[in-house]
Amino acid sequence: MEATPAIAIALVVLLPFVAAALAPLVHRLVGDLAGWVVALVPVAGFIALWGLLGRVSDGEIITIAWPWAPSWGLELSFLVDGLSLTFALTIAGIGAFILLYSGAYLKGHKQGRFLGFLLAFMGAMQGLVLADNLVALYLFWELTSVASFLLIGFDHTRQAARRAAIQALLVTGFGGLALLAAGVTIYTISGGWDLSAAGDLKGHLAYPLLVGLVLLAAFTKSAQLPFHFWLPNAMEAPTPVSAYLHSATMVQGGVYLVARMTPHLGGEAIWNLTLMAFGGATLLWGAIAALRQTDLKQLLAQTTLASLGLLMLLLGAGTELAVTAAVLYFIAHALYKAGLFLVAGAIDHGTGTRDITMLGGLRDPMTLSFIGTIMASAAMFGLPPLIGFFAKEEMYAALAIGQFESLLALAALVLGNALLGAIGLALLIKPFMGQLLPTPIEPHEAPVAMLAGPLVMGVLGIFLGFVPTLAGQLAVAPATSAILGVPVETHLKFGVDLLGPAFWLSVATWVLAIGLFLRLDLARSLLRRTATAIGWSFDIGFDWVYFGIVRVAGAVTRLLHHGRLELYLFLVFVLLVVAAIGPLWLLDGLPRGPQTLDLRFYEWGLVGLAVLGVVTVVYARSRLFAILALGVQGLAVALLYLVFGAPDLSFTQFMVEILSVVILALVMIRLDLDTADRRPLEDWARDGGVALLGGVAVTMLLWAVIEGPFDLRLSTFFNAHSVPIAHGHNVVNVILVDFRGLDTLGEISVVMTAGIAILALIRGARRQKPVEVAPVEPGPQPKRRAARKAVA
Amino acid sequence: MNSLIFRTIAPLLVAVMLVFSVFVLLRGHNEPGGGFIGGLIAASALTIYGMAMGAGAARTALQLHPLAYAGFGVALAALAGALSIVFDVPFLTGLWTIFEFDEVEVAISTPMVFDIGVYFVVFGTIAAVALALEDEEGGA
Numbered sequence: 001m002e003a004t005p006a007i008a009i010a011l012v013v014l015l016p017f018v019a020a021a022l023a024p025l026v027h028r029l030v031g032d033l034a035g036w037v038v039a040l041v042p043v044a045g046f047i048a049l050w051g052l053l054g055r056v057s058d059g060e061i062i063t064i065a066w067p068w069a070p071s072w073g074l075e076l077s078f079l080v081d082g083l084s085l086t087f088a089l090t091i092a093g094i095g096a097f098i099l100l101y102s103g104a105y106l107k108g109h110k111q112g113r114f115l116g117f118l119l120a121f122m123g124a125m126q127g128l129v130l131a132d133n134l135v136a137l138y139l140f141w142e143l144t145s146v147a148s149f150l151l152i153g154f155d156h157t158r159q160a161a162r163r164a165a166i167q168a169l170l171v172t173g174f175g176g177l178a179l180l181a182a183g184v185t186i187y188t189i190s191g192g193w194d195l196s197a198a199g200d201l202k203g204h205l206a207y208p209l210l211v212g213l214v215l216l217a218a219f220t221k222s223a224q225l226p227f228h229f230w231l232p233n234a235m236e237a238p239t240p241v242s243a244y245l246h247s248a249t250m251v252q253g254g255v256y257l258v259a260r261m262t263p264h265l266g267g268e269a270i271w272n273l274t275l276m277a278f279g280g281a282t283l284l285w286g287a288i289a290a291l292r293q294t295d296l297k298q299l300l301a302q303t304t305l306a307s308l309g310l311l312m313l314l315l316g317a318g319t320e321l322a323v324t325a326a327v328l329y330f331i332a333h334a335l336y337k338a339g340l341f342l343v344a345g346a347i348d349h350g351t352g353t354r355d356i357t358m359l360g361g362l363r364d365p366m367t368l369s370f371i372g373t374i375m376a377s378a379a380m381f382g383l384p385p386l387i388g389f390f391a392k393e394e395m396y397a398a399l400a401i402g403q404f405e406s407l408l409a410l411a412a413l414v415l416g417n418a419l420l421g422a423i424g425l426a427l428l429i430k431p432f433m434g435q436l437l438p439t440p441i442e443p444h445e446a447p448v449a450m451l452a453g454p455l456v457m458g459v460l461g462i463f464l465g466f467v468p469t470l471a472g473q474l475a476v477a478p479a480t481s482a483i484l485g486v487p488v489e490t491h492l493k494f495g496v497d498l499l500g501p502a503f504w505l506s507v508a509t510w511v512l513a514i515g516l517f518l519r520l521d522l523a524r525s526l527l528r529r530t531a532t533a534i535g536w537s538f539d540i541g542f543d544w545v546y547f548g549i550v551r552v553a554g555a556v557t558r559l560l561h562h563g564r565l566e567l568y569l570f571l572v573f574v575l576l577v578v579a580a581i582g583p584l585w586l587l588d589g590l591p592r593g594p595q596t597l598d599l600r601f602y603e604w605g606l607v608g609l610a611v612l613g614v615v616t617v618v619y620a621r622s623r624l625f626a627i628l629a630l631g632v633q634g635l636a637v638a639l640l641y642l643v644f645g646a647p648d649l650s651f652t653q654f655m656v657e658i659l660s661v662v663i664l665a666l667v668m669i670r671l672d673l674d675t676a677d678r679r680p681l682e683d684w685a686r687d688g689g690v691a692l693l694g695g696v697a698v699t700m701l702l703w704a705v706i707e708g709p710f711d712l713r714l715s716t717f718f719n720a721h722s723v724p725i726a727h728g729h730n731v732v733n734v735i736l737v738d739f740r741g742l743d744t745l746g747e748i749s750v751v752m753t754a755g756i757a758i759l760a761l762i763r764g765a766r767r768q769k770p771v772e773v774a775p776v777e778p779g780p781q782p783k784r785r786a787a788r789k790a791v792a
Numbered sequence: 793m794n795s796l797i798f799r800t801i802a803p804l805l806v807a808v809m810l811v812f813s814v815f816v817l818l819r820g821h822n823e824p825g826g827g828f829i830g831g832l833i834a835a836s837a838l839t840i841y842g843m844a845m846g847a848g849a850a851r852t853a854l855q856l857h858p859l860a861y862a863g864f865g866v867a868l869a870a871l872a873g874a875l876s877i878v879f880d881v882p883f884l885t886g887l888w889t890i891f892e893f894d895e896v897e898v899a900i901s902t903p904m905v906f907d908i909g910v911y912f913v914v915f916g917t918i919a920a921v922a923l924a925l926e927d928e929e930g931g932a
Contacts, residue, residue, distance in 0.1 A: 647824040655832035659918060662839055666925035726886055727899065729822040736826065737903040737910070741884040744906075745869055748913040752862040755917030759859070762924045 005062045008048035009078050012088060013130060015041055016123030023119055024112030035103015035449060038115050042095035042122060049089050056085050057474050059487060063132060063196070079132035079196050082478020086327065087129040087256055089475070090334050091249050095122045097453030098244040101342055104449035105240055105349065114154060118244070121147035125249050129256055133193050134183035141179055141221070144250050145172040151245060152237040164233040167542060171230045175220025179257070182213035186264075201264045211271050214261050215278075222254025222308045225282045229538040232289075232301045239345030242297055243453075247304045247341055248334040255311045255330065259323075263485030266318055275316025276405060280412040282309025287419035291520065292527040296344040296354040296427070300337065303380075303423050306416055307333045313409055314395055320480065320488055321398035324472075327479045328391035328492075331471075335461045336379035336388060339454040340427060343369050343376070346450050347431060352440030356426065361436030365443035368451045370432045375458025380424030381513065382417065382506060384496055387464040387471070392417060392509070394492075396502035414509055421513030426520055468492040566683075573690045580697035584704055591703035603643060610636035622675045623668055631661035648732045802844030809837035817911050818904075827907035831914025838915070839922040847926040850919075858920035865912025872905035 019041045027034040052062060065077035080088075099118060106114055124147055127140035146169070153165030183193075185206055190198040201207060218224070223231035234246050245251070258275065265271055286305030293299040307329070314326035346369050347362065348354045363370045379388035399410040436443070445451075464471045472490030481488045497503055516523065531537075584590050599607070613633025620626035634657035641650035718731050718739065728734040736744050813833035820826030838858075842850035854861075873884035881887075888901040 648826070648829070651824055651829050652832070655829060655836065659832060659836060659839070659922075662836075663922060663925060666922065670925060726903070727821070727888060727901070728903070730820060730824065730826070733820045733826040733907070734903075736828070737821075737907045738884075738886045741873060741886075741903070741906060744910060745866075745873060745884070748869060748910055749866055751917050752859070752866055752913055755859060755862055755920050758921050759924050762921075 005052060005080065006064050008052055009064050009080075009130060011048040012045040012092065013078070013123055013127045015045065016119045016126065020116040020119035020123065023116035027112030027115065032103060032107055032111075034111055034115055035100050038119060039096045039099040039103075041119060042092040042099065045126065046089065046092040046096065049085060049092060052080055052085060053089075053474060056080060056082055057478050059478070059481070061196075061482075065132075068133075068136075074135060074193060075133060076136055077132040077194055078130045078136075080130060081482040082475065082480070083256070083259055083482035084129045086331070086475045086479040087249075087252070088126055090331065091122065091125050091129065094244060094248050094334060094338050094453075094457070097342070097456065098240045098338075100449045101243075101345070101453050102238070102240040104447045105345055106238060110154075114151075114238070117147055117150045117154070118241070121151065121245060121250070125253070128253055132196050134186060134195055135193055137195065138176065138180045138183050141217075141253065142173065142176045144245075144253060145169055145176060145221075148172065148234070148245050148250055151241040152234050154238055154241070155236070158236070160233075161236040164230070164236040167546075168230045168234050170546070171220050171227055171542075175217040175227070175254075178213045178220075179217035182210055182217065185210055185213065195260070195264070198264050202268055207265070207268070208270060211265055211268075211274070214257065214265060215271075215274060218254035218257045218312075219278060220254070221257070222251050222312065223282075223305055224254070224278045224309060224312060225285055226538055228282060228285065228305050229542055231305055232298060233539065235295075235297045235301045239297065239341060239348065242301070243338045243341030243345070246301065247307075247337040251304065251308055252311075252330065252334070255308065255315065255326075258312065258315050259326070259479075259483045262315065262318070262323075262483050266315075272316045272318050273405065275312050276409055277316075279309045279312030279314075279316055280409055282306070283313060283416040284412055284419075285309070287416045287423075288527065290423050291419065291516075291523045292531065294356045294524070296347065296356055296431075297341070299356065299423060299427065300341055300344060303420055304337060306420055307337065310395075310413065310416060313412070314398070315483070317398060317406065317409060319398055319401075320484060321394060323480045323483050324476055324488070324492075325391055325394035325398050327476045327483075328387065328394055328471075331464070331475070332379055332386070332388040332391045332461060335457045336376040339372055339376040339457040339461075340380070342450065342453045343373050346446035346454070349446055349450065350441070351443045356430045358437060358439065359431035360434045361432070362443055363432040364436070366432075366445050368445060368455065372451065372454030372458050373428050373432060375461060376454065377424040377428040379458075379461045380427075381421045382509065385462070385465040385494065387461050387468070389506070390465060390468050390492065392506055393496075393502045396505040397500065400501045400505070410505075414505055414512070417509045418512035418516060421509060422516035422520065425513065425517040429517075466494065468494055570686065570690060573694050577690070577693045577697040580701045584700060589704055591700055591707050593703060603640070606636050606640050606643065609633075610640070623673065623677055624665065624675070626677075627661055627664045627668065630664075631657050634660070648730070799844045802840055806837045806841045809833055809840070813837065813911075813915075817907065820907060821904065827910030828914055831911040832918065834911070834915040835918035835922065838919045839926075842923055842926045847923045850923055850926075854919070858916045858923060860916070862913045862916030862920065865909040865914075865916060867909075868912065869906045869909030872902040872909060875902055 019038055023034070023038055026037050030037055055062065062080040063077060064080075065075040068074045068076040095118075099115060102114060102118060103111065121144060124140045124143035128137065128144055131137040131140055149165045149169040152168055153161050155161045156165075186195065186198050186201065187193055189201060189204050189206060192198070201210060204210075220227045231246060231251060235242055237246070283306045286302045286307075286309060290299050290302035290306065293302055311326050311330060311333075314322045314329065344354060347359065347366070350366055350369070351359065351362070353359065375386075379386045382388045382392040395413060396410065399406045399413065469490065469492055472492035476492065477488050477490035610633050613629050613631075613636060616629035617626045617633065620629055634653065638650045638653035638657060641647075641653055718735060722728055722731045722734045726734045726738045728738070813830040816825035816833060817827050817830030818825075820830070838850055838854070841853065851857075875887060876883055876885040879885075879887065884902075884906075886901060886903045888899060891898045891900065
């Protein structure tokens with residue numbers, strides 16, 4: 001059955017999110033069978049994608065777009081070509097087995113939530129590989145990081161799990177920001193958010209910047225040197241997560257991004273050589289670090305690093321053969337590495353340990369796991385006729401072309417593959433062959449739900465090896481075409497070229513691998529001693545940076561937020577003076593001052609009252625008297641407003657003054673201070689000076705305002721329209737509740753928030769000594785309104 | 793504040809002030825007044841009540857925490873603005889209905905509801921602060 005692309009995309013990307021929300025409910029309804037039920041979601045997605053395979057392998061590129069934010073020109077657009085389909089099929093196919101496995105692996109452990117996280121991740125990952133819109137790509141990219149955070153930290157009672165989760169989130173999230181910047185840059189250059197329409201970006205001035213941003217995103221996601229340290233730590237996650245996110249899919253997101261960007265950015269030396277250098281370094285680093293490990297999952301994590309580096313290297317080489325090899329290797333690796341992780345989980349589950357030195361002879365009690373491991377290890381070792389063999393042949397053929405950097409890369413590949421082959425042998429022989437060793441639990445086979453994945457994936461790896469031509473036509477060639485941007489015909493065929501250099505390089509790899517395997521214990525102790533001697537790791541480096549940032553932030557906070565109220569106030573008023581008078585002074589706008597004073601006798605009286613109030617505040621012996629005097633000054637100002645025809649403002653000012661006096665008096669009572677305010681002369685001089693300066697500054701500002709021409713446009717508008725369109729005669733009120741209602745809405749929210757903050761301060765002070773409370777003054781908000789009313 | 797005269801007069805004064813605050817609130821659209829001033833008057837009334845009878849008595853009279861009134865006010869103002877969504881006009885567009893009772897026109901409008909929201913916010917916030925400070929008065 002062929003589903004229409006739109007339905008297929010909805011099934012693949014959206015259904016997992018819906019299922020994620022329902023997973024806890026499913027678990028409650030069907031209990032431990034939940035894994036079997038939710039596995040139907042990726043199965044449905046897989047079938048839907050399979051329906052598109054025919055059209056895509058014929059070279060068609062399917063695009064679908066839904067309106068998203070039309071006013072910003074954003075469409076939720078998806079693109080299905082060989083590359084995205086290969087990734088999507090892998091994600092759906094392996095995902096089904098992972099969900100099945102998780103149901104059994106986490107029997108009785110908050111399974112509903114776990115399955116929900118996994119499903120959400122699946123939807124995000126599918127979105128990542130199918131999205132064409134750059135914003136959607138970024139969104140899904142970050143969602144996979146968030147899902148990874150939740151899954152690594154799933155066992156959040158353990159400190160190590162929490163640390164690993166935060167570390168992974170910070171590193172991959174940091175890369176995500178680079179991706180966002182890259183997306184915006186591409187949008188700026190091409191004028192559209194769809195990546196497929198971006199065209200060739202190589203000639204642009206911003207090309208080096210784009211390469212840097214894209215590779216930063218890819219390298220953090222795919223754990224390339226020097227960002228590799230988060231991936232081994234992510235092994236704190238439950239095993240199905242390690243198998244799915246941290247080997248087969250999420251960490252391949254960076255590889256996918258590089259592949260997706262290759263038509264737009266690839267081909268220049270800066271792109272190719274950077275990829276080859278970092279990929280090659282990561283390949284060798286991971287492969288050598290793997291030798292050091294004895295924990296099965298750590299072993300596999302380090303080899304995953306190596307494989308990711310290998311893929312980056314191949315994409316960096318960028319030739320048709322190299323890219324074909326990369327696609328083949330991606331498929332082969334996803335199948336065997338996920339299988340090995342799942343078996344590692346089964347061994348842990350069946351014996352109670354994952355330490356390779358404590359395991360042995362498991363072939364009898366765990367026969368099915370043994371068979372699964374044989375198939376996966378053979379693929380890792382690269383034996384014919386498995387798909388892993390063809391991937392290796394292809395990559396050797398791609399690089400054996402005689403250029404210096406190719407030969408260097410070839411050497412790295414042979415050495416890396418040999419190391420990986422040795423680990424593959426170790427994974428098979430150490431736990432399963434030899435004497436049966438005593439383990440914490442009596443060894444027993446895992447349930448069928450946990451074995452289905454390794455067995456089916458192993459068989460698939462062998463099957464694909466027998467039909468390389470079919471695999472080439474259906475997936476590898478279309479994906480290669482998509483990466484290179486030109487149509488490619490498959491050249492894969494079943495058979496071995498015994499005379500070609502590739503085969504002899506394979507033979508060399510095997511010999512080297514067996515040799516390394518035989519010396520594994522020696523290599524391990526050597527490497528461990530070296531690591532101890534160095535005493536530093538990138539993981540420690542991460543802590544330096546992490547805690548360094550925390551320390552700097554703490555220092556800045558302590559500097560700015562010292563907790564001394566008088567200094568805060570001092571600073572606020574000094575800045576007020578600077579803000580009021582600075583621009584006037586710099587722009588030569590200092591006022592000339594009034595030339596004549598033409599006031600009526602009662603106006604003189606009110607001014608005199610205000611001055612009397614202020615002078616009394618300064619000379620008052622007792623604090624209470626000073627507060628009352630301040631109120632007198634305020635009331636005099638309110639009367640002035642009234643005299644000059646601003647009844648609303650005057651009314652408000654009256655109320656505010658009265659409440660200020662009451663509240664200040666209450667604060668004074670609570671603070672339990674001396675009745676008089678005695679302090680050292682330097683304090684007195686400092687505060688008095690700032691007060692005088694503040695008064696002068698505000699006066700200057702107001703004079704300057706008055707001296708300018710009075711702009712009547714707003715007043716005219718409001719007076720003309722207040723009654724006709726807002727049905728109100730009080731212009732001030734109409735402005736507040738209608739014309740500028742949004743401002744008022746914001747202000748009342750601020751008023752309420754300030755109220756909450758004041759209550760918190762009062763309560764906080766009540767718990768400590770009741771001395772450090774801030775003087776509560778409801779003044780600022782009313783004053784701000786008063787200022788705005790003056791406009792009318 | 794332990795004064796018999798004050799305690800006797802306070803409830804009367806408070807009642808008058810509260811009625812006056814509502815009067816100021818409602819006339820605000822055409823005459824000096826409005827939600828802000830009305831809220832300040834109501835808050836003063838409550839502060840006086842707290843001084844005379846104690847903060848506890850004032851809280852009892854309020855039934856709810858004063859900040860709940862403030863929160864209600866913000867919600868009311870926002871809802872008054874959001875009503876415009878039903879009529880497919882921009883947020884906070886003023887909507888008016890005019891009822892006639894025996895030739896007396898009574899205008900009901902979203903700006904009025906909005907102003908009532910302002911009233912509650914100002915009243916609730918200032919009352920909350922004043923009452924919290926009055927709580928401490930007796931050294932509680």
